[in-house]
Amino acid sequence: MTDRLSWGNGTLTIELEWSADSAPRIAAVRSEGTSLTMPAGLPLVDVLAVSHGHSLASDRLVHTVIGHESRYAGHDQRSTATGVELRIRLAHEDTGLEIELLLQLLHGLSVLRSSASVVNRGDGAVVLRSVPALALYLGGDNESSIRDWELHHALSDWLGEGRWLAEPFDGVRFPRLEQHLTNHNPRGEFRVISTGTWSTGKHLPVAAVGSRRLGAAWAWQVEHNGAWRWEIGEDTAGGYVALSGPTDTDHQWTQTLHPGASFSTVPVAIALADDVTAAIAQLTAYRRSTRRPHPDNAAMPVVFNDYMNTLNGDPTTEKLLPLVDAAAAVGAEIFCIDAGWYDDSGDWWDTVGEWIPSTTRFPGGLGEIIDRIRQGGMVPGLWLEPEVIGVNSPMAQRLPDDAFLQRHGERIVEHHRYHLDLRHPAARAHLDDVIDRLVRDFGIGFFKLDYNIDPGPGTDRDADSVGAGLLAHNRAHLEWLDGVLDRHPTLVLENCGSGAMRADQAMLSRLQMQSTSDQQDFLKYPPIAAAAPASMLPEQAASWAYPQPEMTEEEVAFCLATGLLGRFYVSGHLARMDARRRELVAEAVAVAKSLRGELTASTPFWPLGIPAWDAPWTALGLAVDGGALLTLWSRDPGAGLVELDLSRFAGADLTVTTIFPRSLPEWDTHWNAETGRLRVAHHAPEAGARVLRLQAAVPPTGAVSATAAHSASQTPWR
Structure with a gap:
């Protein structure tokens, strides 16, 4: 039976x-x-x-x-x-x-x-x-x-x-x-x-x-x-x-x-x-x-970070103060001082772990920069790589051997770092003390939590197997993160692991935003940014926008467009820009703020199919109530013309408007309601990008909304 x-x-x-x-x-x-x-x-x-x-x-x-x-x-x-x-x-x-x-x-x-x-x-x-x-x-x-x-x-x-x-x-x-x-x-x-x-x-x-x-x-x-x-x-x-x-x-x-x-x-x-x-x-x-509740989930403040293509881990008072003022002027709401703020030697890689502010980099103290950030109306943030201790860090001697991942009784060393074993109370107590001290002494409201080494299969200390030791450490790491947010419920934590090397749902369900890459070539970023919402929430996906003063206006707009259909994450030498380029940055920040409510209820789709690494055109769509938001990148000026599969809106009267950049020439568009195809022409002699709003006057039967997505196309992901 x-x-x-x-x-x-x-x-x-x-x-x-x-x-x-x-x-x-x-x-x-x-x-x-x-x-x-x-x-x-x-x-x-x-x-x-x-x-x-x-x-x-x-x-x-x-x-x-x-x-x-x-x-x-x-x-x-x-x-x-x-x-x-x-x-x-x-x-x-x-x-x-x-x-x-x-x-x-x-x-x-x-x-x-x-x-x-x-x-x-x-x-x-x-x-x-x-x-x-x-x-x-x-x-x-x-x-x-x-x-x-x-x-x-x-x-x-x-x-x-x-x-x-x-x-x-x-x-x-x-x-x-x-x-x-x-x-x-x-x-x-x-x-x-x-x-x-x-x-x-x-x-x-x-x-x-x-x-x-x-x-x-x-x-x-x-x-x-x-x-x-x-x-x-x-x-x-x-x-x-x-x-x-x-x-x-x-x-x-x-x-x-x-x-x-x-x-x-x-x-x-x-x-x-x-x-x-x-x-x-x-x-x-x-x-x-299933995300952990947090005020940042809906607020999504714009973050400026000084690292990418800018200070590159070498912050000083002289370099930071103009950046802080420029970031405030364009409307950033969080300013994060990235790697190097704790280093007096000029070579910080193998000395990390104590997390005491540098005195040589900041003659007036780190507090001078923090105060300037607050005066600009921004929340101060710092970079941390909490799970590692440099082999030349003072903490390497202060913490017991059992506080580190081990093999055969020896601490695991990878890229001149030891790796903390978060099963051990001394390791967790050290990290709790660091977080609590920086929040208490400087009012830090944002931490970029980086992770730049992989210790391998695990640890055989106090474990049935190497893999079992690692699994227990992984779970202890999640418990530690939960504890940090329990003690500091408004603290915003970015998940970064050499870009997105640890962008799994165990981390993403707890932390508020995710760096999608360390890619520093702005022309190579579009396929990364476009594919990110397949594996994480659009509103968590922080794709770097790092415009530079020497870029053309179209290149500045390209950089800024890359991050707009996600958690807006800005860098770049804003203080050196002329007024026109800085206005483009301010425009993008304003657009990012205006889109926040829609992004938190959006659903991704891909009008050109699966984003390809070397494709001349890349597209990411986010279905929202009444239509969609769409970022379209053209990386090959010779391509000129592209046709997007928007069969989900077939039969509808679709209005296409440019929401960024509004101050640069619009691209030509032609909508064919019968076939559900949108033709877009970009005739400029350089790479470009546009963020568009697609408004369907009469939603078609079975159209995609913010809560349900369906594609009639037979092409993957369209």
Whole structure:
């Protein structure tokens, strides 16, 4: 006899089934306009242990012996203030493991959040090797195969963040193996992993698959500030996706569960919609709903930072005072003094960690600069790299060895820094003292929290494995951040990790803004800025605008436009600019302030498809009530003409207006309501950018709004 449970929130429904002879599994899913049936064969939860491996030898996250042998042991469901929860319990008789999967749905969203916990109820120890937080078939109909789907994922790097690509599941990635002849599952998979603590340093923990034939798409994220893995695979029943934190195979993670001990996975989230753009829109709404409450979430004050293409870590009183006055004059609301403010030597890299203001850089004291910032009506901010201690810092000797990440009894050294182990009370106490002192003594209201090293797989001090030590440190880091914001509820924290090398949802759900890159070539920034809202909220995405006095007016406008559909983040030698260029900066700041309310309810889309690194044209759209905001960059003056896919507004009377820059020549536009195409011409002999407002006088049926996005186009992300 098969038991079945239907559970959902009215927007997304999940059908689960089990029997006395089979493990619980997801049998079907339904959302608005999308319905997928799941084949049998994939257990609801897979646990890999040293004593109980795979049912067929492989490196997969799925098809483990414990997963297939686990049986239903009960479930509970309840309503919460924000949605519904289901806890389904499984038991594995041989090991005595009790496994609980926690599934959560928010009201009105087609996004499933999942995490698993494992408790040892047996008499002997069990050594865990991997526990995915969620695994499910992609689903479909009787004709479905993995080759119905196309994968969307992103490569990332310092200065080259978020380079998305689309890959069809054709005969190269997933060849037809005729596995039905062996009646065994294939052994391979396509895995994407991140090691260490740069959680977005090489790949993003955000990806999607879409099927045009099925009219369905999944988009997911692993919500962890350390090591993670997601994989796509195919078995004899169909294609699947599995999402996980650290594993033994990839991250040197094992966890010994003695009787009575437990382990919980990192959380993951997955959205279901009818295409990839709509699935990303669902994740966008989910990210917005699960952010830590903070006044900055809506206020979004404009930040000026002295680093990028400006002081570059060499602040002094002489250099800062003119910048402070210029930033105030253009309307900045926060002024952040970046790296170097604590350094007396002129070479601060390996001496960081004490965070005492320099006396040589500021003969009148740092307080003189802070007072000038306040006089300009701005909130003072400082750069910190809290998790590291330079090898030549006084703190390197004051803190005990156990306060640092270690391997084989030695402190880990990377790029002339030690790395604090935030499991240790002395490490956390030091950082708390630093934050509290700077807030108390200088009234700091903004910290840019940077992170420029990766300590590797982890620490073996006081841990079952190197990976387990790192996971515990990652979790302690999040607890520390929560503690800082609990003590200082109006303090604004920027997340920066050599640009966006640690831009995961665990961090983004807590911190107020995210630097999207350290890219200093303004012509290379557009694809980074345009792709950022696929993996973070538009209002969190701080893409640097660093105009310079020697730039042409079009180049100044280009730099400023790059950041306007996000958290506006300004740098540049404003004090050296002539009046005309400074007026352009002030104009952009005013526009940024006027857009704040719309950005916090917007949904991203891409009228030219996935942003390409070398494309002559790049576009980012944000759907807002009544239409959209659109930034269009032209990096090749010879391109001249581009046609944007705005089929979401087909049939509507679309008014196109330039909102920035208003003082430079407008670009020619022509709207074809029948085809849903907007033609834009840029005939200037240099690169340029414009920020446009698209106002739909009569919204078309199924048009995108700030709360729902749908693209009729068959081109990825349009």
